[in-house]
Amino acid sequence: MTEMLGKYELRQVLGKGAMGTVYEGYDPIIDRRVAIKTVKLPDAEDVEAQEELARFKREAQAAGRLSHPNIVGVFDYGETPEIAYIVMEFVDGTTLKHVLDKGERFGVPEIVRLMEGLMAGLQYSHGRGVVHRDIKPANIMLTQAGEVKIADFGIARIESSSMTQAGTMLGTPSYMSPEQFIGQTVDARTDLYSSGVMLYQLLTGEKPFEGGLTAIMHKVLHTEPPPPSALSVSVTPALDVVVRKAMAKRPEDRFAAASDFALALREAAEAKTAAVESFGLGAEDF
The missing domain is CATH 3.30.200.20 (Phosphorylase Kinase; domain 1)
Structure with a gap:
């Protein structure tokens, strides 16, 4: 039965x-x-x-x-x-973490496509008052057709909800934003930081910060990782700029919205640096 x-x-x-x-x-x-x-x-x-x-x-x-x-x-x-x-x-596919753990790498055009799918989902989510707070490869599903689907909203912060409070550290250390580590109230920009970490990993094959919880926390709060272009010849300085802005220590220095992140990434991948500069970044940032 x-x-x-x-x-x-x-x-x-x-x-x-x-x-x-x-x-x-x-x-x-x-x-x-x-x-x-x-x-x-x-x-x-x-x-x-x-x-x-x-x-x-x-x-x-x-x-x-x-x-x-x-x-x-x-x-x-x-x-x-x-x-x-x-x-x-039911998603007939696998997680991005599973793909990365097998040592598979993506070319820049495919990385841009994956990140654009992620940003589209986050733009929609943020517009409806939901901050995911745990963006990482394990929570990104890839369908058989290669489409991106965000999963696991288990520690999401919902606007007007009292279920999550400031002062509580929740997330996955390698992908957590500075404000998550110090227990501040988070907003949509914390998801963009975590997405920047994931972009770094997709471009280089490495996480920007490794180690135990204390070591990662210190690095996230006080140090900068090597630029992705120092680890991969396929990464241009323009892509370095996008990663650096997404992973800025202060939320106000990051992209204001997921749609801005997606646009800057596409323009940087196409080497149209003028569009990147329109987000407040000058030639000195390259």
């Missing part, structure tokens, strides 16, 4: 983690493959597990208000006596 979760058929396990399991599922009512993420409901006195459940619900709340080709769609949220579950769009 087919195992069911609510109205959904559970077909196979896609992955397991410390908190729960992700299944490939099927919605028989509308004939649709779905992905179903589950977590066990915690005991009331388990504070840490209760926070994990709050993040899980936050993911449903955040992604559920977003409908965009570059964002993994969320269709449903439910609970049984034992578990909570989110029903999501």
Whole structure:
């Protein structure tokens, strides 16, 4: 007999983690493959597990208000006596982290295309008051056709929501912005910083800052990484400028919006430096 979760058929396990399991599922009512993420409901006195459940619900709340080709769609949220579950769009593909971990590299035109997909999703998300706060290759899905889809809004900050507060450090250290490390309230520009880190990694094959948590935190707050062009001959000084602006220590020195980031990147890749200079960068920055 087919195992069911609510109205959904559970077909196979896609992955397991410390908190729960992700299944490939099927919605028989509308004939649709779905992905179903589950977590066990915690005991009331388990504070840490209760926070994990709050993040899980936050993911449903955040992604559920977003409908965009570059964002993994969320269709449903439910609970049984034992578990909570989110029903999501089934993405037939892999993560960008999986591709990078295999040592695969992308040419600059393909990097621009991937980043433009990411920026389109973030522009839409930010416009609806949702800051992801954990942009990294593991949360970027690539479909079989190579399209980008942003996943896992589990630590998102939602405007007007009291579920996340300043003073709490959440994120993945290698991709966290300076303001995340020091517990300041974040806005859309923290996602652009993390995207800049990811762009650096795509261009060079290396993360800009490595080490343990304390070492990374010190570097993020106080040092500058080598320019990407020092690590890859395919990277031009114009691309260095885009990375440096995206990864500026102060949020006000970064791109104001994801759409600005995408435009500057495309123009830099096409070596049209005049367009890069229009974002307040002069010839001395090259």
